[in-house]
Amino acid sequence: MSAELNIFDGRIVMRGALTARELGPLWERAVRASAAAAGARLILDLSAVQRLDSSGAALLLEMERRHGGEVDIAGADDAARSLLAQLRAVARPPEPSPVSPRGKTAGLPGFIKNWRTRIAFFGETLLSFIALPANLRLLRRSDFAAIADRAGMRALFLVLALGYLIGMILAFQSAVPMRQFGADLYVADLVTIALCRELGPLLVAVILAGRTGSAYAAELGTMRVNDEISALVTMGINPTVMLVLPRIAAAMLVMPALTVAMDASGLAGMASVLAAFGYPLSAITSHIAILTAPGDFLQGLAKGVVFAAAVALIGCRAGLTASGGPRAVGQAATAAVVGGIVATVVLDGLFAIILYRLHL
Template sequence: MRSGTLADSLQVQEGQDGRVVSLSGRLDTPAAASLWTSLMAEARKPGAPLVLDLAAVEAVDTTGATLLLTAQSAAEGGRIENASPGVVAVLDRVRDALAAPRPKVVPYRFSPLSGIGRRVVNALRGGVESLAFLGELLINALGTLIRPGRLRARELLRHLDEAGTRAFGLAVLLGSLLGVILAFQSAIPLRQFGAEVFVPSLVGISLLRELGPLMAGVVLAGRTGSAYAAELGTMTVNEEVAALRIMGIDPMALLVLPRVLAGILVMPVLSLVLTLAGLVGMAIVMALLGFQMTTVAQQLTNFVSLKDLMGGLFKAAVFGLAISVVGCRAGLGAGRGPRAVGDAATAAVVGGIVAIVVLDGAFAVLYERLGL
């Protein structure tokens, strides 16, 4: 008979009846990791049957039991002997777990048709949810007209300040730069025909009818739309919106309606501020080109009418409605997890900009048909 030590807690003895591997101590995960290579090498040796003697083993965990069962199955005629009842119970549970059927691996199949269908279904579902959101908002707005006390004036004033007053500086900066750029770029081609005097009318009409509301919408979507989505998304993730519903408080009237109303009221003012700043920037460029301010003013009064201003302000109000609704919808529809708020803010900005561009195109066709 030969005896040798493979590890601190593992001994092997060879005799005529087989090889007996004696283990001692606690066979936990660290011990199993250190003994795995030695025990498996011993189990795979050809020759006499392998006997795992667990008389000195105090306890095993699932890793140790996996090692013992794997060594038993790897050896020819391997068996486990002298295990305590607690060790036997762990071995039985691990043996049942190893014998359980593995989950079926479904191979991935690239299917463009199913991907397109899934996207179409998700888009239709999102459209239906958006229509439901608009309907609920309309019902709350009509209910507020009947009962004005439902609208919290303090919240409305706070959102007017955050969306409007704090954005005036950015609107002035963007408007003045836009006016300077438009004036310079318009003067270059018109100079070839000696028509630089028409730069004020060109820039004025562009700012009043198109660029003023559009750029103000971009500012509102970037600042306020994302803020709405982040605030409401955080409340949704923290289940504050659900708590309001449980207490019988309608989140549409408390959270959404003041924000939407603030967006509608702020956008015409932002558009007007941005347009006036753009006209000032254009006037500075015209002065640098040698034109008198009286000439600039005369061109503006001759070619820019009140309907241009009112049409631009009406578009701005509609843009504010769209941006506010998209931002609130993205916030209340936020999912769960650490990325939910960021995804909601991104969806609000992208959706708001896309919405105002689409609406601007629709207004262009409508004004052309109406002769405005």
């Protein structure tokens, strides 16, 4: 029997089968009728309903919501009432944003909520990494190779060009004051230490945040908006293991290579400037080898790996927490870039304090 709807003053009588197959023509009319009765008590009479499935129960709850007032459901059997109770239990009403007395969104609760989300995501990622041996089947080598290629090889030219220019700029700017003391050759040591310990990993991390972090956020944000993440969860697949861990591992893997490329190109730029000043290449290389230690280079590599992990983690977090339609993808990419750069600078400051206290 098809579904029917009769409207009386303060009462809506439903008849027939309220099932997914029969509700199509009836849905809009029922919702409009319940909305039109807003402001008065409404009775939904189900005494003539023969069948009720989850779609019919969802219609009744939507009618209650659109009415917005007191709604009584009459004539429902125990099975219908149980189904309605179950749907009400899982239905989540939209949470109102905290509003200040002036009508603006309160900043502190949102700030605390964002930090709770970040900490929770970090903890979930850590637990997924610990449980990785039991979920190795979720990792795909082809995807990992493609992610590493996009994060590393396709950024190599940009890293080399930027490194060469930074080396030249540092050499030119350092040569001016050093020449006053007749110590032009010590520009090589200055630029080498600055690149290997600080600027090399820091600049590569900024490039990684701009390219890779934003790409991670855009990819995962699009999957989130299109409900692909929800589909993975429904199938029992942990999206953190399948999507987040390979991206973090790929960023950490390519970061040392990019840092070495940045250092080498920067030293090449510095050497070209000193060669223009009349210093032979042999004198430059021997001076660098004597006055710089391997620890300077290794510190930069260690920093770079930590920076890459932070950038990738922030990018994935921004993508997986995106919500609100296509605009959320752009917002997630912006948040990934800004968050990655800020986290890199903060971590670099912490490294500076720790290394100073350790006299390294």
